[in-house]
Amino acid sequence: MTQKIVVAGVGMIPFKKPGASETYPVMGAQAVRLALADARVGYESIEQAYASYIYGDSICGQRVLYDVGMTGIPIINVNNNCSSGSTALYLARQAIASGEVDIVLAVGFEQMNPGALGSNFADRPNPTERFMHEVDALLGGKDGIPPALRIFGGGGLEHMRRFGTPMETFAKIRAKASRHAANNPMSVFRKIVTPEEVMADQVVWPGVMTRLMACPPTCGAAAVVLCSEAYAKKHGLDTRVWIAAQALTTDGAETFQSGDMRDLAGYSMSRAAANKVYEAAGISAEDVDVVELHDCFAHNELMTYEALGLCPEGGAQKFVDDGDNTYGGRFVVNPSGGLLSKGHPIGATGLAQCTELVQQLRGNAQERQVSGARVALQHNVGIGGAAVVTMYRN
Template sequence: MRQKVVVAGVGMIPFVKPGQSDTYVAMGEQAVRLALADAGVGYESIQQAFASYIYGDSTCGQRVLYNVGMTGIPVINVNNNCSSGSTALYLANQAIASGMVDIVLAVGFEQMNPGALGNTFNDRPSPLDLFMQQCDAALPESVGIPNALRLFGSAGVEHMKRFGTPMESFAKIRAKASRHAANNPKSVFRKVVTTEEVMADQLMWPGVMTRLMACPPTCGSAAAVLCSEAYAKKHGLDSSVWIAGQALTTDGQETFQSGDLRDLAGFSMSRAAARQAYEQAGIGADEVDVVELHDCFAHNELLTYESLGLCPEGGAQKFIDDGDNTYGGRYVVNPSGGLLSKGHPIGATGLAQCTELVQQLRGQAEQRQVEGARVALQHNVGIGGACVVTLYRKN
């Protein structure tokens, strides 16, 4: 029988620009200690740990956790591209739900370099080569643009062509992110920018994207302590927030066969994960109050409104114009400021999203608080590919 899994503790440190952070070891240790303190447990209670990162040598997770305690527990290192943090969360949830263990730690960290993401190993096939071949064929004019920007920008181009979406819609998303981030002390960028300022910023792809529409590389760490509801009650831990549904999906055949550039950026993969998570939770998108989704580019946030069912396919422009993605609207999307403003230290991102949503459901989000929030949705996608959608509920 599946055990009910609660999030007993969360913690994250402020995200910063590359070159301004401590080492991944120090950042990871700090986030773990914050999550343990929030849960009210010692590291000696933890039975398994999952450590998420993508830029680092093998067993970085052990190196971080040895600073916290050397208890001999299994430590599993997780690399699933940009969804690594949520994949660690998924594995922790699975381990507890199966009854194998009672209390588990998930930690994510990243010590990044400035500039666009690139391959570390250039003497072998890239895991993204099939994706880039599709981009080359569909939009040859984009060749030479950094790969991540090309993939998500191409998905945006597809939406613009299909539905007449203007570039201003992406700019409005970025401006909204800045307004939310102004209330988040852990965000990298807290300056409020207007739609007009986003549109006037440096062009990265004429007619498609400006620099402000892309998230920055950042450094940071976040962590969560998960346990069974029975364990929480036995030990007096907070069991108010629990995981009602969660799904991890990878690319299906449509990614390379549909001819739809949105699928190269995980559109169908995200839709499949959302449907599975909703089914597990026994709810629909209309019951969600607050969302943290993967806005690595403003274009992906717009696409994800539709893949998660927050609005109809093709309805994102109206959804944005009506203010249904912010306070006073239908949903509050990325109250943290999202990746666009908070930053995207890749291995930490999914666990930072978890931290924000748990605090929202507990009523601890201070100026960012979504009043009356009882159901939260987390979406974290990595190209190449993996998508994790998690639904949290408040008891």
């Protein structure tokens, strides 16, 4: 990057179960106001805005932002499946890096319904139909198991078959998430659970997954203000945290050709994005202090350890058993509690991850604070597909 792009302000609201939240315009506007206040700028300063969501009609971004201000700026609506929030962040960063603008807002929100994710358009081809065809070819029919669970559970099953990973490892990941979330007032679930309780929960795929190993549908919103370093210095804004590198990748040919369920769950495109970020930043995984990654299922968290280079391929079980994914280990992964405990309001998720990491790098994450955090890594993935990896520094 030719200039530093600063994260000047972040804001999010507590995530809630479907039916317990405000409507998406209220949630989105609240998050925007919090981010603007954190950045110490008014909405009239914002030159562009990117709004991310997947469950909503067209122009929901305008509906949210018009309640904050009507200044005539470009508002771009972003839908990139579960990586929508990070894609909005990526576009906001690009707009500043291009020199087109100096200060940009990204906001994500989601007002979700209970139950497994599904398509709203049954009268046309589903965009993930090639994925599901390959999943069925590799796994056989799994009647009654929702598509997302088949993809990510199948990726976990692939890891189990290749490396002998026991189901208990996924339970340990879920229990770790609950311990972290207990210190996060923004999380939906703050009750600590043990690996034994996770294993004893309702079975949704025998030998592969229990209900607690999957993230819940959630409602919520988060927002981020980015600006150039020059703008921040000119206006006296906080310059402590900046984006050191960022990459967005989509599926390569291996997704449908490798015969590896992990690739259908985004493993290869996540690894490619991470490698681009490490190269661009001149920093390796070993230098990272804190990570927020996309744990929509405990199985995906385990696969992502390896995709991001936090441990060797096939080494995730040892990584978990050694406690290298939590406080006192090599990395602190998902100090927020992650999607498993904090929740996953899809359009907001990537921006909530950013919010957590900025708080960590500023040193104001309170009980969740990772001591001496200077380098943070964010991973957000959407099937179909897009993976966004972002490195922040202080």
